[in-house]
Amino acid sequence: MTEPEGKPGSRKGRPNYDREFRRRLAAAACEPGVSVAKLARDNGINANMLFTWRSRYRAQLQAETTPLIPVAVVHETPPARVAMSAQASGVDHRTPRNGTIEIRIGSALVKVDGAVDAETLRLVLGSLQS
Incomplete structure (x- = not known):
């Protein structure tokens, strides 16, 4: 038997998450009071991965701002x-x-x-x- 062919560039054993899913979780991780580790655990992903997505999301937001x-x-x-008088010309009087x-x-x-x-x-x- 042969293995089913995946999309070009896909890696076996590592999921390729949808761009919208990554953006949505990264935005949620930026909210005040949100535990990134808990958010990652609730969505079945590694916390370090979510920290990376959040970092990239913040960099993208920073680049988009003018x-x-x-x-x-x-x-x-x-x-x-x-007009200054001749007597005061040696003194620095700035208005x-x-x-x-x-x-x-x-x-x-x-x-x-x-x-x-x-x-x-x-x-x-x-x-x-x-």
């Missing part, structure tokens, strides 16, 4: 220029720039009034991405 967001200039005013930056990322809103340190703003925006 790093750039649309920006709209609401009101643009040139910075105010202040703070007035303005507002409003950034919406998903349900989060970051609103910045006045002058802001660029590094601080970078840290705040970076924390919203994770």
Whole structure:
């Protein structure tokens, strides 16, 4: 007797799970409070396999998100220029720039009034991405 021929690329003894099945379980494994080991056991698969699927699923979601967001200039005013006297020319008196930056990322809103340190703003925006 000969063995039945499988699909090209299929491996004997190892099931080839449907792509939709893998995606559905990986998405379920990303839900808060879900035990990946219990989810894997309930579906008859190895927990390490589900961890791998979940990792690939998260990487795919990250790749699909666009790093750039649309920006709209609401009101643009040139910075105010202040004339300095000859006596004060040796002293560094900077006038703070007035303005507002409003950034919406998903349900989060970051609103910045006045002058802001660029590094601080970078840290705040970076924390919203994770």
